Amino acid sequence: MAENTVLRTRMADMGMKRPELARQMNEALSGLTGKYGTVSERTVHNLLSGQTHWPRSRTRLALEAVFGCPASELGFTPPRPDPPEAPMHRRRFLSTAPIAAAATAGLTPPKRTTGPYRVGASDVDRLERLHDQLVEDDDQLGGTDTVEQRAAALAQQALTLQNRGAATARIRTRLYAIAAHFTDSAMWAAIDGRRLHAANGYLNQAVTLAALSGDSATIVRVWGHAGSLYRHMGRPTDALAASEAARNASRARRDPLYASLTYARLAVDQAHTDAPATVLRNLDNAQRSLTRIDAGEPRPSWMRFYDQAELDLLACGAHTTMGRWTEAEARAHSALARLHPGMPRNRALVTAYLALAQLHQGATDHAVATARSVTPDLVHGRTAHLLDDFTTHLHATAPASSHAQEWTTYRKDVLHAR
Known part of the structure; x- marks a missing residue:
C-alpha cells in the first residue's frame, strides 16, 4: 500500500503532528455535530500509511474542515463506483448537524488533550x-x-x-x-x-x-448582509437599521469605496420604506463616492466584488422595488456590460432583473428571450425567486400568448420548475 504523501506534506506545511491533527478533527466534528469526535492517533496513522483509501463520512468531513479542501485534494481516492447510499448519507449527516452548535462554537474553550499551542x-x-x-x-x-x-x-x-x-x-x-x-x-x-x-x-x-x-471593515460587511437578510425576511425597518449601522461605521466614513457600498445598500433598503427622492439621493451619493476612490489604498480581498457593475446591480434592485422599470432596465444593461467574467452568479441575477424589467414594459418577446438566457445551473436562490416573479407577471398579463407557452415549456423541460 502506498503512503499518502499528499496528506503528510499538508501536515508538514502546517507544522502539524498526528496528535494535533486528531485533536483538530475532533474539534471540527464538535462544531459540525455538537458532539466531540473520536478520531485517534491510530486513525491518523491509517490515513497516512495508505490503509485508508477513502475515509468514512465523518472522518472525511473532519479532514475537509481542518484543511479547507475536498478529501480528493488530500491524496484520497473515492471508490469507483460510489456506493449509492453515500451521497444521501452525507447530505443527511450535514442536515442533522444542529445550527445551534455552529452558532455557539468556540465560545466555550474546547477540551485540550495536549499542551498549549502557539497560534x-x-x-x-x-x-x-x-x-x-x-x-x-x-x-x-x-x-x-x-x-x-x-x-x-x-x-x-x-x-x-x-x-x-x-x-x-x-x-x-x-x-x-x-x-x-x-x-x-x-x-x-x-x-x-x-x-x-x-x-x-x-x-x-x-x-x-x-x-x-x-475591525470596522468587517463590521461594514456583516451589517450590510444583515440588512439583506432582514429585507428578504420582510422586516424593512430592521433592514434599514442594519444598513444605517454599516453606513455609520468608521471605515465607511473615511474610505470612499466603503462609503459608496453602504450608500448603495442603504438605497436598496430605503426603496422599501422611503420616498423615491431619498433613494435616488443615496444612489447619487454612492456614484459620487465611487469616483473618489484611491485604487492604490490597500483593502481586504473580499471587497474586490464592489465596482461600478455591483453598484449598477444594487441600483437595478432599488429601481425594481420602486417599479421604475425603464431605470431598472438601463442599470441592468450597464451592469451586464461591466461585469467581470468571474462573476457568473451576478450575471444570472442581473439577467433575471433585466427580463423582469422588459416584461413590465410590455416587451414580452424580448423578456422571454432574456429569461431563457440565464444559465440553468444558476437558477436557484435569488435568481430563481426573480424568475418566479417573472412567471407570475407573464401569466397575469399574457397567459395565452405564444411567448408565455414557450416560457412554460422551457421552465418545465429545462429548469424543471412547475
Missing part, C-alpha cells in the same frame, strides 16, 4: 487564503448548501484556534475577524440561496464576532 500569523494567513477561495466559489456558484457548510466549518476552525492557547493581541483580533467573515459567508450563502431560517441562525454570531474583532 501564529501563518495560521491566520492560511484561513484568510481559504476565505478568498470561498468568496471565489460563491461568485461562481452562488448560495449553495456546499458553500454555506464549508464556511460554517471554517468559522469553527478559526474559533478553535482562538481558544487553543497563546496568541498575541493582534493575532486574536485577526482570528475574530476571519471567524466573523466565515460566519458572514455562511450567512450570505444561505441568504443567496433563500434559506432564510438557516441564515438567521448565523446572524448573532457574525455580529458578535465582528464587534469582538474591532
